[in-house]
Amino acid sequence: MATIPLFSSFRYSDSLTVVGISVCTAIVCEAISWLLIYRTNSYKTLRSSIDKAAKKLETMKTDSSKITVKKSKTKKIDRVETSLKESSRDLSLFKFKSGAVVALVLFVVFGLLNSLFEGKVVAKLPFKPFGLVMKMSHRGLQGDDPTDCAMAFLYFLCSISIRTNLQKFLGFSPPRGAGAGLFPMPDPKTN
Numbered sequence: 644m645a646t647i648p649l650f651s652s653f654r655y656s657d658s659l660t661v662v663g664i665s666v667c668t669a670i671v672c673e674a675i676s677w678l679l680i681y682r683t684n685s686y687k688t689l690r691s692s693i694d695k696a697a698k699k700l701e702t703m704k705t706d707s708s709k710i711t712v713k714k715s716k717t718k719k720i721d722r723v724e725t726s727l728k729e730s731s732r733d734l735s736l737f738k739f740k741s742g743a744v745v746a747l748v749l750f751v752v753f754g755l756l757n758s759l760f761e762g763k764v765v766a767k768l769p770f771k772p773f774g775l776v777m778k779m780s781h782r783g784l785q786g787d788d789p790t791d792c793a794m795a796f797l798y799f800l801c802s803i804s805i806r807t808n809l810q811k812f813l814g815f816s817p818p819r820g821a822g823a824g825l826f827p828m829p830d831p832k833t834n
Contacts, residue, residue, distance in 0.1 A: 657765040661756065661794055665801035668752045669809050672745045679741035681815055689734045696727040734817075753798065760794035768792050 680686050700723045703716070762783055768790045772780050777789050780796040810816045 655766075657760065657763065657794075658797065661760070661765055661797050662801050664752065664756060665798055666805055668749065669802065669806040672748055672806060673809055673813060673815065675744050675748065676738075676741050676815065679744065680738055686734075686737060689730055689737060693727065693730045693734060696723055696730060699723055700727060749802070753795075756794055756798055763794070764791045765794045766792035766797050 700720065703720050703723060762785060764784060764786075768780060771777075771789045779799075780792050781789065782793050782795055784791050784793050807816075
């Protein structure tokens with residue numbers, strides 16, 4: 644019942660079904676993100692301003708490391724850093740609206756998979772995981788074999804790796820200077 648008939652006689656059918664559904668989900672999520680975010684002019688404008696500010700900041704910092712830093716140069720660097728942080732925050736807020744839709748899709752798919760593979764071993768791990776990882780990988784499974792892997796763990800690993808690599812492949816990965824997000828690290832200069 645839990646497998647697609649094409650894979651039902653294959654040894655790794657459950658694992659391949661989970662990985663295949665994870666790939667399809669990643670493609671659907673990126674399509675949703677493209678519709679709501681990546682094709683809009685405001686996203687393209689924000690992304691280009693972040694790229695420009697990151698390049699400018701990088702050149703300013705390399706120039707300032709070669710010579711003694713003047714106070715005016717430090718103020719310019721601080722201004723560019725502030726503008727980069729603001730643009731990154733704006734980009735994160737802009738991406739937030741599609742995040743809710745993508746989360747809804749992921750919850751629905753996870754619920755469907757959870758009902759299909761409840762209590763079923765879908766993969767064997769090539770190692771014996773340690774405490775916390777074993778609790779995640781063995782969640783909902785009967786038995787004492789620590790190398791048994793539940794659907795939730797495999798789906799989680801696949802979703803993270805496939806979606807991240809798909810974003811890089813399609814060119815949708817976050818800009819180079821946009822690492823701060825909604826909750827940036829505190830500035831050590833102000834403390």
